[in-house]
Amino acid sequence: MSLTAVVLAAGLGTRMRSPIAKVLHPLLGRPMAGWIVAALQELGADVVVVVHHHEGEVRAGLAPWMPRFVRQEAPRGTGDAVAAALSELPEHGPVVVTAGDTPLLTAASVRRLLAAHRGNATVAAFEARDPHGYGRMVPGVGIVEEAACTESQRRIRLVNSGLYVFEAQYLRSRLPLLQPHAPKGELWLTDLVDADSHVVADFVEEEFLGVNDKGALAEGRDVLRRRVNRAHGAAGVEFAGLNDASVDVSVTMLPGASVGFGAVITGKSTIGGDVGPGCVVHDSVIHPGARILAGSVSDGAEVFAGAIVGPMARLRPGAVIRPGAHIGNFVEVKNAVVHEGAKANHLAYLGDADVGAGANIGAGTIFCNYDGVRKHRTVIGAGAFIGSNSALVAPIAVGAGAIVGAGSTITQDVPDDAIAVERALTKLTPNSADRLRRHYRKAADRG
Ligand code: UD1
Ligand code: MG
Numbered sequence: 395m396s397l398t399a400v401v402l403a404a405g406l407g408t409r410m411r412s413p414i415a416k417v418l419h420p421l422l423g424r425p426m427a428g429w430i431v432a433a434l435q436e437l438g439a440d441v442v443v444v445v446h447h448h449e450g451e452v453r454a455g456l457a458p459w460m461p462r463f464v465r466q467e468a469p470r471g472t473g474d475a476v477a478a479a480l481s482e483l484p485e486h487g488p489v490v491v492t493a494g495d496t497p498l499l500t501a502a503s504v505r506r507l508l509a510a511h512r513g514n515a516t517v518a519a520f521e522a523r524d525p526h527g528y529g530r531m532v533p534g535v536g537i538v539e540e541a542a543c544t545e546s547q548r549r550i551r552l553v554n555s556g557l558y559v560f561e562a563q564y565l566r567s568r569l570p571l572l573q574p575h576a577p578k579g580e581l582w583l584t585d586l587v588d589a590d591s592h593v594v595a596d597f598v599e600e601e602f603l604g605v606n607d608k609g610a611l612a613e614g615r616d617v618l619r620r621r622v623n624r625a626h627g628a629a630g631v632e633f634a635g636l637n638d639a640s641v642d643v644s645v646t647m648l649p650g651a652s653v654g655f656g657a658v659i660t661g662k663s664t665i666g667g668d669v670g671p672g673c674v675v676h677d678s679v680i681h682p683g684a685r686i687l688a689g690s691v692s693d694g695a696e697v698f699a700g701a702i703v704g705p706m707a708r709l710r711p712g713a714v715i716r717p718g719a720h721i722g723n724f725v726e727v728k729n730a731v732v733h734e735g736a737k738a739n740h741l742a743y744l745g746d747a748d749v750g751a752g753a754n755i756g757a758g759t760i761f762c763n764y765d766g767v768r769k770h771r772t773v774i775g776a777g778a779f780i781g782s783n784s785a786l787v788a789p790i791a792v793g794a795g796a797i798v799g800a801g802s803t804i805t806q807d808v809p810d811d812a813i814a815v816e817r818a819l820t821k822l823t824p825n826s827a828d829r830l831r832r833h834y835r836k837a838a839d840r841g
Contacts (some may be wrong), residue, residue, distance in 0.1 A: 397508070398483055398562070399439040402475045403427050403494030404446035404466040409607045415448030417494040418455040419605070421615050422622060423642030423660055426605055427452070429497035429618075431459045436501035437508070439490060442482045444475045471580030472556075477569040483562045491558045491583065498601045498617050499557065507559055507594055514564035515591040518557040520599045528553035529584050531593055537584040539575075552595055554584060555602045615640075623653075634671070650682055667697065670704065678709070695727070716751075730761075733776070745769075750776035750794060758783035775810060 407416025417427035434441050441461035445452045446469050453463055466478040476491055483489055488511055490504060507518045519531045529537040530550040537554045538547050572581040605611050620636045622643060630649030633639055639657040646664040654671035663675055666682035678692040683699030686692060690704035694711030697703055700718040707721045712729035715721055719732045722739035730747035738744055738755035745763040753774045761772040762785050770788035778792050781800030792798060792808045799815030808814040
């Protein structure tokens with residue numbers, strides 16, 4: 395039978411103290427409500443999201459999941475919110491209803507509630523550590539909201555999770571009859587749950603963490619990180635600890651990869667190699683056998699097997715580090731291919747370039763790619779040697795096997811096998827250092 399699910403996301407979320415819609419706050423690269431919609435779609439549900447506040451943003455933020463949206467004209471409570479979705483519901487069959495701000499809810503739990511569903515309404519309930527604020531499950535009555543609880547009802551710890559399965563027909567017949575509650579005149583969905591409703595009481599509180607402030611948002615991230623990393627771990631990815639690195643859901647992790655303490659991996663990345671402690675990797679491909687060492691940043695780069703990057707290197711968009719190449723500390727690479735076995739081990743800038751196989755780029759070398767108006771390319775031939783602290787003024791080509799002397803500023807192409815040096819000759823004065831020092835001391839003594 396087809397399944398429809400209604401996600402209530404019309405609330406404002408004032409306590410987030412944030413300019414963006416509450417249900418769009420990201421957790422591991424996916425908006426809060428995206429987690430719920432994805433879990434429901436995992437069950438094959440046709441998802442309807444009820445929106446009001448930040449409507450345009452919420453529609454845009456959830457567009458990747460392509461749910462249907464309905465607008466609740468004026469948010470007047472959870473009953474009114476589901477009523478707004480009635481036009482989108484099928485004539486018959488089960489309808490899952492849940493809130494958009496409980497991103498930890500799993501497809502497995504919804505499936506379990508569906509399997510237990512009978513009659514007109516089935517409610518998921520759990521024993522709350524602190525039931526304050528929840529509707530209480532009162533035997534023989536149904537759900538009693540906190541505000542309406544007697545003293546003894548308030549002590550009940552079994553609470554309404556806000557996840558339900560209703561029969562579509564029951565919603566159609568009963569929602570129009572809801573009566574407003576003082577003082578705000580709200581229509582409560584909970585009034586559809588009565589003594590005849592089925593209660594499934596063994597759900598776990600963790601899955602119903604309501605994200606109402608940024609403390610709960612961080613708590614939610616902790617739980618999701620553990621889940622995501624645990625699943626990658628089961629598939630052969632090594633982590634320092636389950637909560638010690640953050641891997642967005644958009645990332646593909648390959649078996650055999652490892653992720654160090656404090657690493658953050660985001661965007662459309664694919665990781666097969668080692669990502670060291672404290673690395674930040676975004677939209678990058680790190681092939682099996684590649685190593686990104688501590689504190690390195692990679693954005694839009696590709697690193698091949700046997701290549702070593704870092705510690706503390708920076709790869710920018712278009713950096714391609716071919717097999718066995720080395721990019722060392724404080725080396726920045728942008729829009730440049732560094733071919734097999736080439737090395738730039740210390741303190742260099744390789745921008746808009748092609749570095750030939752086996753070339754060696756000395757410490758402090760700068761590819762001067764920008765003339766203040768346009769960018770130009772630097773091409774280094776295979777096996778070339780660029781001495782330390784050289785400036786190569788692009789556009790420029792250094793031939794295969796050529797040598798550039800340390801400290802040179804090179805402004806013209808260097809042919810294959812040539813030596814290019816551009817610096818003043820060293821002036822040498824023998825037996826004079828001590829004489830000079832004595833001269834300086836005398837001057838100092840005279841004041
Ligand atoms: C609700 C339940 C309570 C349950 C708790 C679980 C009611 C009356 N009470 O209380 O029994 O224990 O959830 O968390 O349902 N929303 C709309 N439109 C509205 C009002 C709310 O879309 O007009 C959305 C909110 O954005 C939110 C969800 O519905 O995602 C729940 O609303 P909320 O105000 O948080 O209900 P609670 O007071 O928590
Ligand atoms: Mg709530």
